[in-house]
Amino acid sequence: MTSSLPRGVDLPQFPWDTLTEAKKVASAHPGGIVDLSIGTPVDETPQIIQDALKEAANAPGYPTVVGTEEVLEATKLWARARGISALDEGATSIPTIGSKEMVAWLPLMLGVRPGDRVLIPRCAYPTYDIGVRLAGAEPIAVDEDPVQWPDAQMVWLNSPGNPNGHVLDVEQLRKIVWWARKRGAVVASDECYAALVWDESLLDGGVPSLLSDAVCEGDVSGLLVLYSLSKQSNMAGYRGGIMMGDPKLVEAAVAVRKHAGMMVSSPVMHAMSVALLDSASAFANPREGLEHVPDNAEADMRDQISHVSIQRGIYARRRAKLEAAFASVGLENDPQSRAGLYLWLRDKRGEVDGRALVERLAQLGILVAPGEFYGEGNEGFIRVSLSGKDERIRAAVERLSQVKTLFAAK
Template identity: 20%
Template structure:
């Protein structure tokens, strides 16, 4: 036998799984995880723990014995709270029967890919994009067709015509992430309508990732497909508790889809994760019913962070940047630095700042860097001061 046992084992697994890339963000994090005094701005989360009123509700549920198997679709009070939250956030009346609770936004996306993609089916994904979307499709044998966003004076934009042109006979899904990670791109209502019309004509599914839908700076919420799609058409909207209420570690998200898919999502949840722990679901009810003020504070803090980034970058002539319309990332390039991955390592070594390289987000931004500004202004200020020194 010429191969080492390790190689032989790897070769024995499914090619789709073997081909999965290491996360380009985690690669940098692993390199620098133990570095002293590093300012971490690489991961998509803030630095505040979940607020006490949410944690307390989960702990009370845990203490009173909410520790059994439960509804795969989510406990009824949580589905009702989600419907209420969505109905007051958006110009749409959402029926709780259309809402399914998942293990994070990640499972919401993965289970939707499992539901829709046959091997060889194509999914059109505007890029750069959160990399887990492509990976979730590829695990199913789906083929990702990226469509590049472009960067200009107005920040990141997407040409909807290009999205439509990328749809061929094998296309099954158009994926839309608005506001977008890492770019902050926000799709307009008119663009959403045009895309929905196109998808209807072609019989395509739209999977809309709206996890940053409330993290916007000039309005209450980003335009949502919930507001224009009929309840029973080929539109699935995925979302998460992670970002709005500082709950990334809870692993809780949800799907809004047609009622007709209720049994399907119930089955997918059953056979993937068997659902979210019951006591956590009670915490999530508190987040939805009592968390509007916390969310408003988060948005206000992110807005200040965004201003701080804009002010610092305006002093750096090599930096190309436009403030994002939504989400909590600055996605910028530095003249003379063409390799984002190399720059990420360099900034760790020389400036002790952790950023995510654009190369981690699929094609389209090989020389861009992502900085998360959802943290405390002290931490952000320190990170920006170090960046300024390093990039001057």
């Protein structure tokens, strides 16, 4: 008898698989491809983190799902630097296998089921939608203002946003918390780009967190925050993240994770602890790394500023170069893009859609992601990652400088 398995899961095609042809074209460029389509770190993991991983390499036993005391204490210190005192007052945290794992599985872990509704950002990374579908529930894309939101069991926030770099301010977050508590909804905020701030308005206080004292006043009921060390610390290969907030919600996720064997390895938890402790000053002073930091700062300033601040300075320089280069060929960045790892660009004339821009840039050997990946209504945009080696960034800038416009005027 022929097996009925595998049946597959009813999910859309993985978006980046549709870039195969554009990648072939870009790869054929004589100067090689400049791949800015994925936000994967390319700079070296800081040495202190590599050393920490090695120090903990002798790990014969199973790790715990809830995490070591070391990583939990480091998370508390890091949270204080972000203006979050709730972890000192009863809120709970656990280490996670990066943040994407929780974006995909948190609705299911919290008991979201068929018939439920989960609100996701209208402009968002695809996994929020996928996670809701995996739970059998209905994803509903909404704008940032909750005034017109339909009732739902759960709400996803992403601030700073991927791909658009939008940041929810304290008043917006307070409004969302009020809305959710009036309806008994859970709010989960993915804040994995919070270290990467660019706009002057954020350089004194940083990116507000859903759990910030100014937002929730220490009451974390119904609230969860996710964070990742992948971007801030070049640790994407380690798979280390954090979930923190309402103890009842965290405990519900832990119960599922225990059965599923979803745990962060002991060496990675030690490396996370070192990274979190070293990153605190970068959050206490968001300007650190953005002013007067030389290109060779890793060597010259390792003992003076956080590794996160050094990386922030590197991304800031790449961002400035790319933003200017794309502007020179008629592509403007979203004016509300104030933080994060990406440029969110569109043809300033409004005449060319994202797919056409992807194809044209591929002819220059530059690969980017079309806005359609991030939800309906975003077809006019492209997302450009800042995570290219400096040499590749220079190559992209040079290629763009050789053309006056990507498309002839109609």
